Amino acid sequence: MAKVKIIVDSTCDLTEDIMEKYDIAIVPLYVEFDEESYRDGVDIVPEQLFQKVKEKGILPKSAAPSPFDFSMCFQKYLDQGYDIIVITISTKMSSTYQNALVAASEFPQNRIWIIDSGNITTGISSLVTVAGEAAIGGRPAEEIAKTIKALVPKVRVNFVIDTLEYLYKGGRCNAVENFFGSLLRIKPIIGVQNGSLYVADKVRGDKKRALDKMIAKVIKNKENIAFDRIFINNSCGNDDEAEYVKTKLQQELPGVEIVMTKAGCVISTHCGEKTLGISYIQK
Known part of the structure; x- marks a missing residue:
């Protein structure tokens, strides 16, 4: 049975401890000030963001990771023998989920499961910790995905x-x-x-x-x-x-x-x- 890798987007707001405990990978969204684009949590942190808001007098826009961003991440972990579970921000708030689906379509079936959390921030984290515990416990990806999908409305x-x-x-x-x-x-x-x-x-x-x-x-x-x-x-x-x-x-x-x-x-x-x-x- 393949190992399971949990992948999330940066809106989940996970702590470093949780990410390390469950060996979670993050695909960042982007924040954009006019022509300037930054990866959330990689190129810019909230303190810097609010400073830029004060300096520029405008709010940035957010943008989803591209299908290519997801494809690069998927390829890395599939090559290492993982099955993959992706938990994203609500599809009604971002195109992140759709872009992950596009990327997953490039790879063999039954290796990647994409889950719309229907939520934001720690609403996603709540699901991720359950998935992480199940992965550590050796449960297969398909079973974990079914469990998480059932928890989404809860x-x-x-x-x-x-x-x-x-x-x-x-x-x-x-x-x-x-x-x-x-x-x-x-x-x-x-x-x-x-x-x-x-x-x-x-x-x-x-x-x-x-x-x-x-x-x-x-x-x-x-x-x-x-x-x-x-x-x-x-x-x-x-x-x-x-x-x-x-x-x-x-x-x-x-x-x-x-x-x-x-x-x-x-x-x-x-x-x-x-x-x-x-x-x-x-x-």
Whole structure:
């Protein structure tokens, strides 16, 4: 039976420890400032991205890895005797999944399985850790892929953004929503449903109220948290908020592993600084 290699794109926001533990390979997306193109997490990190935003006064655009990018990665690991599982950002948010399918079509069948996570950031990470554990345990790629596909609709992701500005400039909310959201100090709680972002709730007032509401939602559902694992993901500038959320969850959910991760450049491009999210898989 062939060894199994897990490949993800850079929107998964995995920690270095998890990548090393499960020997995961990453194919980066791109962030582009006009004619300048950078590989997410390779040529540019979030701190540099936000500095460029301030200097240039514009937001970058994101772009999917090309089929050629995936082909190069696939060839490397097929040559080493691996079967491959690829878990990508939602196909409704990026062409990454489609480009991976195009690349996989160049290779023999039943060697590469492409999975649309239907999610972003640590919603993807939640699936990747399960796949990684199964691969280490010696399960075949086809079986792992079937398991992960069954878990996709069970992933729960919510995050609080600090400002609507990035979503507005990125075309994910309109000018009226941005204006009144800022005027009324509304902090939206964003969720992922059927592969797309949506406003799960709106909290008026300071951000702590929104964070507390998001925490309460997780605690209320504590009996349904699978694998005893929760991910907390935050972008630049709010490590104190991430620690606050971690402490609250640890107090209420003893025995549940809390994994802290940082948002990469593509997620930061669309959500901005001081974004914080929680994700887990539901039973």
